[in-house]
Amino acid sequence: MTGETSTHLKVPATDEERSACLGPEGSAAHVIRVVRMMQGRWKLPILFRLYADPVLRSSQLRRDMPGISQKMLTQHLRELEQDRLIERTDFGEKPLRVEYRLSERGRRLLPVLMAARAFSAEHPG
Template sequence: MIDLVFGRWTTPVLWVLNHHGKLRFTEVQKLLPDCTPKVLTQRLRQLEADGLVTRTYYAEMPPRVEYESTELARTLIPVFNALADWSDQHLAEVLAARAAYQGD
C-alpha cells in the first residue's frame, strides 16, 4: 500500500498537479523531463484509477485532455510538506553520509 503514494514517479506527479493545478499532458511532461511519456501515461492512469487524479477529455479539434489532482490527493499536501521540511533540515547530513560512504 505504501507504493500507492511513494511508488516511482507517483510523488512527483502528484506534487506537480497539486502545485500547478489543472495541466495538459505535455505541461506535466515539461515539469518532469526525466519521466518518459510511457511511464507518465502509466502513472497518470494508475493515479486516476486510485482516485487521486481526474482526467477531463474535451471533444474539440484537436482533442484536449487535462489532468488535475482530486480532493483525496490534496489531503497528501501535509505529507509532502513534512517531507520537504525534513529534507530541508537533514539534507546536509544525508550528503555528508553519502560522501563518507563513498570515501570522499
C-alpha cells in the same frame, strides 16, 4: 507528551495491540498503502506539479519533467487516477484534449508530503 502514554511507541504485547499496529487494517498497513500510491520515479513530481498548477495537460507535464517518456507519464497518470489522487477530464474533442487536476483526496495528501519534506530537510543524509 504530558502524562499521556503513546501506544504507537510501545511494542505491542497482546494480540489485540499487535493487530492495531500490524494487522491488515493496522497502522503499518495504512502507511504502506499510501507509500505504494506514490511509488514510481515520476509520481511525486507529477503530484507537486499539480499542486503548483491546478489544471495541466499531459503535454505541459511532459515539458516540465525532462526525461520522462510519454509511456511512463501515461502509466503514472493512470495509476494516480486509479488511486483517486488525480482526476482526468476528457473533453471528447479531436485533436484529443485531456486535463488533469488533483482530486480532493490528492489535495489532502499535500500536508503529508510537506511533512515528509520537512523531515528530510531536518535530517539530511
